[in-house]
Amino acid sequence: MKTYQGSCHCGACRFEVDMDLDHVRSCNCSVCRRRGALIHRVPKSALRxxxxxxxxxxxxxxxxTAKDYFCPRCGIMPFRIPSAPTAQEKAEGKHPFVGWAINARCLEGVDLADVPVKLVNGADLS
Incomplete structure (x- = not known):
């Protein structure tokens, strides 16, 4: 477990998070595809x-059900609360995630070239 410092582009939003950055998630839904964030989920208690x-x-x-938090000055999204499972996901047995989704692109000192990317097919969820 490592503690990372994070911020938006202009520095108006600052945070720290404890996590093992063993992967990031890249979603292809209409919002994430345009945003380009690389996400890693953590429990609520991991974000300060x-x-x-x-x-x-x-x-x-x-x-x-999702909440994307943005800096009102520079527009960067450092973290979000993921959406609740869809009816399809619930039928497949998926449980709600309670925690934060951190944009790894907002973490200081992280070389994302060394972090495996898991693809999420959010475009197919209704």
Whole structure:
């Protein structure tokens, strides 16, 4: 387990997170494909905010169960709360994830070329 320091581009949003960065997730849904974030999920207790959530902008769409937190100054999304499972996912036995999805591109000192990427087919979820 390692503690990483993270921030948005301009530094107005700062955080630290404890995790084993053994992979990142790349989703092909319409939002993630355009965003280009590489995500690693962590339990709620692993993220420590140095910037209050109230200082960030929240974007929600579709089921409105996910919350994407953005810096209102530079527009970067350092972390998000993942969406609840769809009906299809629930039928397949998927349980809700309770925690944070960290944008690994916002972590200091990380060479993402050395981190395996797992592809997520979010485009096919209804």
């Amino acid at each position: 905010l140095h910037t209050p959530l109230e200082n960030l902008t929240v974007y929600q769409w579709h089921s409105r």
